[in-house]
Amino acid sequence: MKKRWIAFLLALIVLSGLALPVMAQEKPEDVTLRMLICWTGLSFLKPDDQVNNAIGQVIKEKTGVTLDIDWINTTEVETLNLEFSKNSDMPDIIMAAYGPGAVVTSDIINKAANEGLLLPLDNLIDQYGPNLKNVGKVDVSEGMQAMLNDPEVGNGATFCLPIHTAKTPDEIINWGYTVYCRGDILKSLNVDPASITTSDDLYELAKKIKNGNFVDTMGNPVIPASCWVNGWSYECFCNSFRYRTISGWMLDENGNVTSPWFTDLVEKEALFMRKMINEGLYDVESFTQDDATSKAKYATGRVALTGAHWYHIDANTRDLELAHPEMRYEPLGPILDAKGDPQTGANIRLTGVEYTGCMMLTKDCKNPEAAIKYLNFLNSDEGKRLAYLGIEGEDWEWHNGEPRMTEAFIEEMEKDPRYGINRGIDSIYTFGCAQIENAMYERARNWKKEDDKTLETVQEMYPLYIYEGIPLSYYQEQYPGYEDFRFALESIGFNLDQAYFAASDAAAIKMIERYRKALISIGYEDYMNFLNEIYKTVPGVIL
Amino acid sequence: MTPISSKPVVNKASYWKRLWQQIWKRRTKYLMIIPALVFFLVFAYLPMVGVLQAVKEPSFTKGFIRSPWANPWYKYFKQFFNNYQLGTLVTNTLRISILRLITGFPAPIILAILLNELRSTKFKRVVQSVSYVPHFISWAVVVSMLNQLLSPNGGPVNSLMSLLNPEWEPYWFMGEEEAFLPVLLISGIWKGLGWSTIVYLAAIAGINTELYEAAYIDGAGRIRMAFSITLPCISGTIGLLFITGVGGLVAAGYDPIYLMQSPANKGVSEVIDTYIMNVGIKSGRFSLATAAGVVQGALAMMLVVITNFIFKRTTEISMW
Numbered sequence: 001m002k003k004r005w006i007a008f009l010l011a012l013i014v015l016s017g018l019a020l021p022v023m024a025q026e027k028p029e030d031v032t033l034r035m036l037i038c039w040t041g042l043s044f045l046k047p048d049d050q051v052n053n054a055i056g057q058v059i060k061e062k063t064g065v066t067l068d069i070d071w072i073n074t075t076e077v078e079t080l081n082l083e084f085s086k087n088s089d090m091p092d093i094i095m096a097a098y099g100p101g102a103v104v105t106s107d108i109i110n111k112a113a114n115e116g117l118l119l120p121l122d123n124l125i126d127q128y129g130p131n132l133k134n135v136g137k138v139d140v141s142e143g144m145q146a147m148l149n150d151p152e153v154g155n156g157a158t159f160c161l162p163i164h165t166a167k168t169p170d171e172i173i174n175w176g177y178t179v180y181c182r183g184d185i186l187k188s189l190n191v192d193p194a195s196i197t198t199s200d201d202l203y204e205l206a207k208k209i210k211n212g213n214f215v216d217t218m219g220n221p222v223i224p225a226s227c228w229v230n231g232w233s234y235e236c237f238c239n240s241f242r243y244r245t246i247s248g249w250m251l252d253e254n255g256n257v258t259s260p261w262f263t264d265l266v267e268k269e270a271l272f273m274r275k276m277i278n279e280g281l282y283d284v285e286s287f288t289q290d291d292a293t294s295k296a297k298y299a300t301g302r303v304a305l306t307g308a309h310w311y312h313i314d315a316n317t318r319d320l321e322l323a324h325p326e327m328r329y330e331p332l333g334p335i336l337d338a339k340g341d342p343q344t345g346a347n348i349r350l351t352g353v354e355y356t357g358c359m360m361l362t363k364d365c366k367n368p369e370a371a372i373k374y375l376n377f378l379n380s381d382e383g384k385r386l387a388y389l390g391i392e393g394e395d396w397e398w399h400n401g402e403p404r405m406t407e408a409f410i411e412e413m414e415k416d417p418r419y420g421i422n423r424g425i426d427s428i429y430t431f432g433c434a435q436i437e438n439a440m441y442e443r444a445r446n447w448k449k450e451d452d453k454t455l456e457t458v459q460e461m462y463p464l465y466i467y468e469g470i471p472l473s474y475y476q477e478q479y480p481g482y483e484d485f486r487f488a489l490e491s492i493g494f495n496l497d498q499a500y501f502a503a504s505d506a507a508a509i510k511m512i513e514r515y516r517k518a519l520i521s522i523g524y525e526d527y528m529n530f531l532n533e534i535y536k537t538v539p540g541v542i543l
Numbered sequence: 544m545t546p547i548s549s550k551p552v553v554n555k556a557s558y559w560k561r562l563w564q565q566i567w568k569r570r571t572k573y574l575m576i577i578p579a580l581v582f583f584l585v586f587a588y589l590p591m592v593g594v595l596q597a598v599k600e601p602s603f604t605k606g607f608i609r610s611p612w613a614n615p616w617y618k619y620f621k622q623f624f625n626n627y628q629l630g631t632l633v634t635n636t637l638r639i640s641i642l643r644l645i646t647g648f649p650a651p652i653i654l655a656i657l658l659n660e661l662r663s664t665k666f667k668r669v670v671q672s673v674s675y676v677p678h679f680i681s682w683a684v685v686v687s688m689l690n691q692l693l694s695p696n697g698g699p700v701n702s703l704m705s706l707l708n709p710e711w712e713p714y715w716f717m718g719e720e721e722a723f724l725p726v727l728l729i730s731g732i733w734k735g736l737g738w739s740t741i742v743y744l745a746a747i748a749g750i751n752t753e754l755y756e757a758a759y760i761d762g763a764g765r766i767r768m769a770f771s772i773t774l775p776c777i778s779g780t781i782g783l784l785f786i787t788g789v790g791g792l793v794a795a796g797y798d799p800i801y802l803m804q805s806p807a808n809k810g811v812s813e814v815i816d817t818y819i820m821n822v823g824i825k826s827g828r829f830s831l832a833t834a835a836g837v838v839q840g841a842l843a844m845m846l847v848v849i850t851n852f853i854f855k856r857t858t859e860i861s862m863w
Contacts, residue, residue: 081827084603108827115604220697231806284715285695288805297696491822492627493813501720501807518627 028064031370036070037431038079038096038105039357041229041291043071044315045430047422054394055386055424062383065374069428077104084112090362093371095431098160099355100143100474109360113154119361119368120157128372131379132161135434139165141352143474160358161375167435169351169466176310176458177344179236180329181205185214185222185304187326196332199240199272202305205332206281209304216302217324225276225305226283228312229291231497235345236307237276239335241269244343245543246350247473249531257472257532257543259524261516265338270499270508277500287497301327309346310455318417331458347462354471359432378432387429388441395425396444403440404447469542475534479527488522597834601827619834628813636814639727639800640792646728648788650736652781655743656769671744674737682798685734689726689803693717715807723808727799742784746777782860790847793839815839 037043047053050069060066072079076096083090097105112118125132136148140162147153148160166172179202186193189208196205206224214222227234235242243250243260252258260266276282283303286294297303298317301324306313313329321328334342359375361368377383385403389396395409405413412419421427426441446455479485494515502508535541566573595607597619602610613619626632654674661667677685693700695713704711716722754772763771774781797816804812815835823832847862855861 075825077827078825081825081829085829087604087606104826111827112603115602117603223696280712283696284718284807285690287807288718289690293690302696487622487828488625488627490826491622493809493818493822495806495809497806498809501718503720522627 028062028373029367029370030060030064030066031367032066032068033092033365033367033371033374034068034070035093035095035431036072036079036083036091037428038072038076038083038094040072040076041232043291044312045421045427046071047424047427048418049422050428053422053424053427054391055427055429058386058391059374059377059383059429063370063374063377065370067428077108080105080108080112084108084115084117087117088364090117090364092362092365092367094360094362095163095357096360097355098144098147098162098358099140099353100147100471101353101355103477106147106355109160109358110150110153113157113159117363118154118159119363119365120154120159121161121361121372122158124361124368124372125158128369129376129379131376131383132372132434135165135379136160136162139167139352139435140356141350141354141470143470144352144354144356160360161434162353162356162358163432163434164356164430164436165353165434167437171436171438171440172349172464172466173438174459174462174464175346176331176455176462177233177236177308177346178239178331178333178335178458178462179225179305179307180310180313180331182214182222182301182304183328183330184324184326185209185212186330188212188214193330193332197334197336199238199335202237202332202335203272203276203281206276206305207279210279210281214304216300217320217327218300220300220302222304223283223297223302224281226294226297226303227286227307228294229289231287231289233307233309234273234282234286234497236335237282237305238269238272239337239344241265241272241338242345243338244341244345244348246348246354246467247471247543249472249535249543251543257528257535259519259528261512261519266496266499266512267509270496270502270512271505273497273500274502274505274508284501305332310458314454315417322414322417328454331454331461333458334461341465342462343465344462348465348467350471351466351468357431375432378429379434384433384436387433388426388436389444390420390423390425395420395423399447403444405445407448410448467542469540472531472535472541472543475531475538475541476527478534479530485523485527489519489524492518492522494518594833594837596830597837599830601829613830619828619830620838622831623835623838626818628818631810632813632815632818635811636793636816638811639724639796639814640794642724642728643731643796644788644792647732647735647739648785650732651739652743652774652777654736655740655747656773658740658744659747659773660765660769671737671740674740676737677734678738680734682734682802685730686799686802689730690717693726717803718805718807720808720811723803723811727803730799731796742780743777746780747773750776778858779860782854782858783862786847786850786854786860786862789850790843792846793842 046069047056050056051066056066070091080094080096083094096109098109099106109118121129121132136145136158140148144162148158148162149156179196181191181193189205189212191205191208196202202225209222209224216222225237243263243265248260249257250260250263252263273282277284283297295316298306298313299320301317301320306329310331317327317329337343361371365371378387385392385396389403389405390409392398392403394406396403396405409420416422430436442455476482492515494511496512499508499511502511535543593607596610598613598616599607599610600613615621623629658667658670661670692698693716695701695715700716701711701713705713714722716726750773754776755768758768758772794816797820800812800814801817801820804817819832819835819839822828823835851862
């Protein structure tokens with residue numbers, strides 16, 4: 001008996017001796033990685049506790065990584081320049097916009113890569129990131145692929161991992177950009193949302209709202225029309241004067257490439273906005289207001305008409321809606337663009353993204369291996385579900401082969417609209433996920449919201465337009481002397497919104513004419529001729 | 544025979560010895576100068592090496608010493624002078640600076656004289672202390688306060704105006720072009736007034752009190768004494784501060800203008816400093832920003848030298 005016990009103990013020791021290294025290997029090393037989210041306006045995704053939230057804890061268990069996230073308070077361009085100029089003590093990971101559609105930040109990132117400030121990722125991905133091998137290969141546009149593989153940047157190495165891309169074109173998010181109106185006001189005025197199809201219709205509606213003497217929950221008079229931080233996205237009101245193309249270029253009556261600046265659309269837009277501002281219909285303060293000021297206006301339903309995408313409006317008016325369901329914002333339109341199509345800047349897309357947030361590891365990254373392993377985990381099916389839906393069994397469960405949120409989760413969300421974000425769901429851990437099954441996640445979240453058709457409605461109003469080809473704007477850098485030309489262009493320093501505030505209509509038109517003359521004086525016509533030549537001779541180029 | 548020199552014989556060793564003896568004798572005063580010297584060395588003279596960036600290509604990693612020379616070296620100066628907005632920038636900068644000098648320069652002199660006339664020392668100290676407070680509030684906070692106070696959407700000022708005049712339409716003080724300069728100038732005076740009086744109050748404290756006593760015996764009143772004694776006695780200080788103030792004419796000040804800038808007022812609010820920030824620093828054009836800064840600095844220096852020369856020729860006041 002004694003011998004048996006000794007043998008059993010010995011066997012236990014041997015087995016535990018064998019098992020311990022295995023366990024030690026499985027337990028990843030704890031590491032805190034500093035991540036800079038170089039994208040303004042995303043801080044609403046920040047959980048109250050960025051470290052000890054439920055999803056963060058699971059990710060730490062799986063990868064050993066804890067995130068220490070910095071959010072920017074100034075522009076992306078300024079932040080990137082300052083971070084790279086520091087040349088030391090940079091964050092471990094930076095997320096910033098990259099691609100042909102984000103020329104300025106891409107130039108800075110390319111420069112940083114060429115100066116060795118960003119780590120080449122190929123070897124790291126080979127060793128620790130099997131799930132990252134396809135990232136940026138099939139989910140981005142041809143132009144973006146060319147930029148990611150440019151042999152003249154970072155010695156041809158991969159240093160950028162595009163995130164938030166759709167797994168297939170069917171999964172591209174339709175954000176639902178349009179003008180929304182407080183529901184009770186629409187009802188009171190007996191206005192059919194579908195009857196508003198032009199910017200002028202919006203003007204008439206704004207006048208009715210002003211004369212209707214509506215108030216917010218605090219009894220303050222409503223602001224007929226406003227927007228969000230720094231005027232975003234007032235262009236929703238001007239959709240009738242915007243000729244929507246992927247590249248921003250358009251064709252004139254002779255079929256030649258031209259800029260909207262050389263059409264009467266800009267005058268029409270300037271005069272429309274002048275009218276809105278001068279008649280007290282549009283909130284002038286919104287052009288320079290900060291995030292907190294703008295959100296405070298929506299917290300009490302102070303704004304009647306607003307332009308943004310539904311996700312933003314939904315996230316920032318949930319408390320108002322809980323207390324005053326009748327005030328729920330409703331989409332207007334479709335407000336047709338200058339071509340007469342239901343297109344906004346956001347529902348015309350390429351099959352792959354033209355630019356998106358990209359993850360980069362800096363040369364100061366204290367543990368590149370851990371960072372890649374972290375990104376690798378987030379790009380596994382398990383990791384993506386964790387980041388977007390939460391913990392299986394607690395936040396979501398399988399139903400007929402598809403995930404869907406649990407009743408308990410939905411109940412908590414109804415009580416506290418920030419419950420999910422504070423758990424870390426659909427929050428900071430999505431920064432790292434690529435090739436997303438957005439449609440499936442939407443179904444999982446909304447399976448019980450049978451009466452909530454807002455997103456569906458606005459998506460039907462503005463269906464996605466998916467184009468294939470290389471946008472003309474991709475070729476603009478090939479214009480001889482483009483750098484000097486771009487500087488000259490920027491140094492003119494005029495934005496159309498300045499004309500909205502001109503002293504008179506005539507003064508607004510004069511400002512625009514002066515700008516056109518300035519464009520011509522720096523050789524803008526040559527530049528347009530160059531692009532026209534490209535458009536007519538290079539196959540596969542689209543506007 | 545030894546030739547006799549017409550020049551006095553200077554014993555260099557004894558000169559340095561005497562100088563050192565004088566310094567040692569006044570060592571506490573020299574010690575007090577050291578922090579100021581270090582401040583200027585670190586924050587004013589050492590950064591001057593950075594002007595090299597104006598003739599170099601910008602690089603994140605090489606810095607301005609090792610980065611390659613611009614080709615041609617004046618490339619970024621040329622870019623600045625060829626700038627389409629240059630005329631507007633200079634006009635706006637000079638307009639704001641001159642108005643600031645006109646409104647902001649006399650205000651602390653007037654306040655200092657008024658404070659000097661107060662009989663209650665306690666009250667004087669309270670007023671002085673309260674007037675210093677705005678200096679310690681950052682422009683970011685001041686502009687944020689102004690945004691709240693002057694908001695067209697329920698801001699207290701617009702609400703008050705509506706109460707007084709039911710016809711009043713909410714006015715966007717912080718955005719409208721015609722309101723920009725008054726708001727900028729008034730807030731500038733409010734913020735800097737108390738702090739700027741310190742120098743003048745110190746100058747006034749140095750005036751011989753016998754002058755006032757003599758004037759009093761001669762029957763002079765408070766106003767006469769202010770104009771005939773106080774102002775002439777501090778004219779040296781006023782002159783020196785005016786000369787340095789003229790140097791600031793080409794720098795309209797960055798913080799408040801940048802923070803108050805909006806699409807509506809950009810026509811009058813875009814100045815050289817905001818241009819350096821917007822087109823230079825924010826867009827990563829560090830060399831262009833430096834070139835613009837060098838031009839600005841050189842112009843400021845020229846203005847100071849010319850003003851000093853004019854003052855020296857017309858009055859006895861001069862910086863050197």
